[in-house]
Amino acid sequence: MQAWLDNIKGEFDLNFIQGSRWKFLVTGLGNTLLITLMALAIGLVLGMIIAAVRSTYDKTVDNARPSVGRRILGFVNGACKVYLTVLRGTPVVVQLMIFAFVIFASARNMLMVAGLAFGLNSAAYVAEIIRGGIMSIDNGQFEAGRSLGFNYLQTMWYVVLPQVAKNVLPALMNEFIALLKETSVAGYVAVMDLTKAGDTIRGRTYSPFMPLIAVALIYLALVMFMTWVVGKVERRLRSSDH
Amino acid sequence: MTTDVLIRVDNLSKQFGGGAINALNGVSAEIRRGEVVVVIGPSGSGKSTFLRCLNLLELPTGGTITFEGTDITDPKVNINRHRQKMGMVFQHFNLFPNMTVLKNMTVAPVRLGKKSRADAEKQAMELLERVGLADRAGAYPNQLSGGQKQRVAIVRALCMDPDVMLFDEPTSALDPEMVGEVLEVMKRLAHQGMTMVVVTHEMGFAREVGDRVIFMDGGTIVEQGSPDEIFNHPNHPRLQDFLRKVL
Numbered sequence A: 001m002q003a004w005l006d007n008i009k010g011e012f013d014l015n016f017i018q019g020s021r022w023k024f025l026v027t028g029l030g031n032t033l034l035i036t037l038m039a040l041a042i043g044l045v046l047g048m049i050i051a052a053v054r055s056t057y058d059k060t061v062d063n064a065r066p067s068v069g070r071r072i073l074g075f076v077n078g079a080c081k082v083y084l085t086v087l088r089g090t091p092v093v094v095q096l097m098i099f100a101f102v103i104f105a106s107a108r109n110m111l112m113v114a115g116l117a118f119g120l121n122s123a124a125y126v127a128e129i130i131r132g133g134i135m136s137i138d139n140g141q142f143e144a145g146r147s148l149g150f151n152y153l154q155t156m157w158y159v160v161l162p163q164v165a166k167n168v169l170p171a172l173m174n175e176f177i178a179l180l181k182e183t184s185v186a187g188y189v190a191v192m193d194l195t196k197a198g199d200t201i202r203g204r205t206y207s208p209f210m211p212l213i214a215v216a217l218i219y220l221a222l223v224m225f226m227t228w229v230v231g232k233v234e235r236r237l238r239s240s241d242h
Numbered sequence B: 001m002t003t004d005v006l007i008r009v010d011n012l013s014k015q016f017g018g019g020a021i022n023a024l025n026g027v028s029a030e031i032r033r034g035e036v037v038v039v040i041g042p043s044g045s046g047k048s049t050f051l052r053c054l055n056l057l058e059l060p061t062g063g064t065i066t067f068e069g070t071d072i073t074d075p076k077v078n079i080n081r082h083r084q085k086m087g088m089v090f091q092h093f094n095l096f097p098n099m100t101v102l103k104n105m106t107v108a109p110v111r112l113g114k115k116s117r118a119d120a121e122k123q124a125m126e127l128l129e130r131v132g133l134a135d136r137a138g139a140y141p142n143q144l145s146g147g148q149k150q151r152v153a154i155v156r157a158l159c160m161d162p163d164v165m166l167f168d169e170p171t172s173a174l175d176p177e178m179v180g181e182v183l184e185v186m187k188r189l190a191h192q193g194m195t196m197v198v199v200t201h202e203m204g205f206a207r208e209v210g211d212r213v214i215f216m217d218g219g220t221i222v223e224q225g226s227p228d229e230i231f232n233h234p235n236h237p238r239l240q241d242f243l244r245k246v247l
C-alpha cells in the first residue's frame, strides 16, 4: 500500500511538478476555453443569420409575390443549404485541417484559425436547431402577429423569437457542450489545447496515465458543470411554462 | 347602417398548389360600414380563403380588394398599415402563450407606436371589464378556458381600434357551453356598430345578428341576401340543400 502511494506521488511529481509541467495544462485549458468561446460566438451569430434566411424562405415560399428581393432570398437560401450540407457532411477535423493548411496556411495564429473553423462548423448545427425551433412555432402565431399589423420582422422579434428562445435554449446549450469536447482535435493543427497539453506531458515523461487522466477529469468537470447549468435553465424554463 | 362601402372585392380568385386547387373563382362582394356580413357554406367552399384574402393573409391570385378607398392588392401598398385597421379573430384563438392577457392586448398598439403603454393598458382594462375578464388581466392564456381565450382574442384585436373585424369560425373550437359567451360579445360588438365579416356555422347568430348573409360553394358566392331571404326563401338548390343539412 505504501509503495503504491509512493508510486502515485512520484508519478504526480514527475508529470505535473517537475519542470512546472502543470503549466501545460493551464495553458491548454485556457486555449480550449478560448477556442470554444470564439466558436460559440461565431456559431451563434452566423447560425442565427442562416436560420433567419432559411426559415424566412420556407415560411414565405407559398405566399410571396415574385420580386427581385424574393429572387435574392432564394439564391441566399440555396447558398445556405449548400453550406449546411458541406459543413455537416464532412468531419470537423478535416475542416479544421483544410482551414489551417490550405485556406490560412500562412496564418501565424492557429488559435484564431481553430476558433474560426469550429465556429463555422458549429454555426451549421446552431442554424438547424434555431430553424427547427422557428418552424415548430404554430403558424397561427405568425398570422396573429401579422393580422395585428406587425410586419414580418416585428412578428419575428416580438412574437415568435421569444417563444423560440425558450424552446431551443436547452438544445443550444447541449450543442455547446459537444463543441467543447470537439475542440480536443485542435492539436491536429499544432494548437496547444487541453488535450494536446496532456499529450505533450506524456511525450516528455513517457508516463501516459497521469496526464491523460488529468485531462479527462478536467473535461468531465467542465461538461458536468455545463450540464448542471443546462438542467437549471431547463427547470427554470419549465416552471415559467405558460 | 350607411351605404358607405368599406371593403370592395372585385373578381377575387385564389389558387393553391400552383393552380391545382381553385379555392376562389371570381368572387365579388361589398362590405359596407357598420354592416354585419355572415358567410356560410359547406366545408371547403372557400369561406376562410375569402376572409383571409381580405387582410391579405392569403395573397390573392387575381382580382382586387379595395379597403377604405385603397387597392390593397397593389404590391406598392404597405399592407401592414391597413392590417392595423382590420382586426382578425381565429378559430384557434392564437393568443401569444408567453404573454399575459394584458400584454397580449397591448403589445401591438405599444410596439407599433399607436399608443403609450399607459393608454394602451387603460383601454385594455376597459375592454376586459366589458367582456367580464378584468380579473384575468395578469393570467397567461393556458390558464384560461376556451371561451375566455376567444373573448381575449376579440378584445386584443379591438385594442388596435380596427374599422372592421374579421372572424373565422370563432366558436368552432369551443366546448358547446362556451359558445354562448363568445357570441354574446360579438353580438354586443355588432350593436355598437362595428363592421364585421363573420364566417360561422352558427345559423342562429347569422339569422339574429347578420345584416346580410353570403352563401358560398365551390369558391363562388352562390347566393346572398338578408337573413330572411337566405333562411326562409332560399332560391338556389345548393343553398336549399345546405340548409336542409345544417338546420
Ligand SMILES: Nc1ncnc2c1ncn2[C@@H]1O[C@H](COP(=O)(O)OP(=O)(O)OP(=O)(O)O)[C@@H](O)[C@H]1O
Pocket (backbone or CB within 6 Å): B016, B017, B021, B022, B023, B041, B042, B043, B044, B045, B046, B047, B048, B049, B050
Ligand atoms: N393553404 C392551403 N393550401 C392548399 N389548399 C388550400 C389551402 N387553404 C385552403 N385550401 C383549399 O382551398 C379550398 C377552400 O378552403 P377553405 O379553407 O377556404 O374552405 P372553408 O370554406 O373555410 O372550409 P371549412 O368550413 O372546412 O373551414 C379547399 O379545397 C381547401 O382544401
Ligand SMILES: [Mg+2]
Pocket (backbone or CB within 6 Å): B047, B048, B049, B169
Ligand atoms: Mg374555414
